[in-house]
Amino acid sequence: MKLKLLTITFLGASLVACGGGGGGGGGGSGIDTSVAYQLTARINGVDVPNFTVKPGESKVLGITTGQDVEIIANAPSTLLTTDNGAASAAELAKTDTNYRARFTTTQHTIAKRVFAQSTNPLNTAGVVITVSSSDTSFNAVTPKVGDRFTYAETDKTLAGTTVPFPLSTHIVTALTAAGWDEDFANPGPVVMSKVNFNKNGNRIGYQATANDPNGCKNALFNPEEKLLEFPLVQGKTYGSSWTTSCAPDSQLETFSAVVGPYEQVTTAGGVFRAFSIETKTVVTNSTDLRLPGKGYQQTVTVWFDPILGRNVKYRGVRSYPGGEPTTDRDKFLTETNIDLTNVVKN
Incomplete structure (x- = not known):
């Protein structure tokens, strides 16, 4: 053997586990038009370090119930996919460069957001949001x-x-x-x-x-x-x-x-x-x-x-x-x- x-x-x-690796880069400190299209993020208003999503990529952002997720694009974008799983999502902001929502859930769940660059719709980038409830125990998932x-x-x-x-x-x-x-x-x-x-x-x-x-x-x-x-x-x-x-x-x-x-x-x-x-x-x-x-x-x-x-x-x-x-x-x-x-x- x-x-x-x-x-x-x-x-x-x-x-x-598709797609390329990547990841690096700064947090969601604002719009940066000097680089190619990308997404960054904040949780409860705080920049998420080392979180950058580029075209063709899909990255995970883990949060707990009641937290705000803010996704910042460095170029005008269109929201293509909204999937909240078992969570409720109260949208707090929605412009072509800034999306913010508060996620709450009574059971552990996965939500998704996929964005496309407005001037080049083939440039899509996804964020998979895992949302933990207040339950401290976790069962197997399919x-x-x-x-x-x-x-x-x-x-x-x-x-x-x-x-x-x-x-x-x-x-x-x-x-x-x-x-x-x-x-x-x-x-x-x-x-x-x-x-x-x-x-x-x-x-x-x-x-x-x-x-x-x-x-x-x-x-x-x-x-x-x-x-x-x-x-x-x-x-x-x-x-x-x-x-x-x-x-x-x-x-x-x-x-x-x-x-x-x-x-x-x-x-x-x-x-x-x-x-x-x-x-x-x-x-x-x-x-x-x-x-x-x-x-x-x-x-x-x-x-x-x-x-x-x-x-x-x-x-x-x-x-x-x-x-x-x-x-x-x-x-x-x-x-x-x-x-x-x-x-x-x-």
Whole structure:
């Protein structure tokens, strides 16, 4: 069983992404006509730093019930899409360069706003607004067919090599009796794999395409790769174990997690409200003969947005307590860094 299947143990469950990356830039300090068309934002009148939406992009803005969202365009715009989900939105301002609304809700929900530049309607930019209610507990969410989530990943190997990967877009393709299916596609787009999830967003299967570099073409997680357990609430602890199999090989993985604060976190994909979850995964019987101790372990901090139903940031460190491999050290990871860069919600 090749390493890559096992590399992103947490990615498969909830880092589940179109569009380009981007993100950077200043907050909503006013109209700036010196740059190409873009949107910035304020929450309750305060500029949101590092939040810029450019044509073709869709970024997330996480708020709590009762907060005002102000979206500022640097050129005259038309509001194309208004979707409030389960929230009510009282519009407080609506001009061709400034839109402001107060969102209130009794249940966690997602709202959307899509804008187009008036002089060039093909220049569209979207804002996905996740709105938390006063409830501090969160249940699993079901995505919609066509939802797309894009991630950027950079790894480091035992040889000290930094390895950047192409952007990966996870596309929800079908809702199933068990949960849902997704295509993981690289730019092109080239579908690298198909992944099967249960209703809690935990992986139960994986089928690589001929283009995927993994040695494993058909993996199963029995009974499930249980990285998420609902309801999620700060302070919750949970654990699980499963067998990852790729015929004729299999390995046992054990997992533990502690749910930390529900906090603000920023990536190129937006400004999110997410749980920080500290996790540890231990593999004790790897079939990879290059591992002297036949195993490894990884500690990961992941930030999971429970309204979006996705990981938005992942920082993982892998170690080899039984001894590091002495060959092919450029094939074994020590660090994994993954960020959500773009979100398209149906």
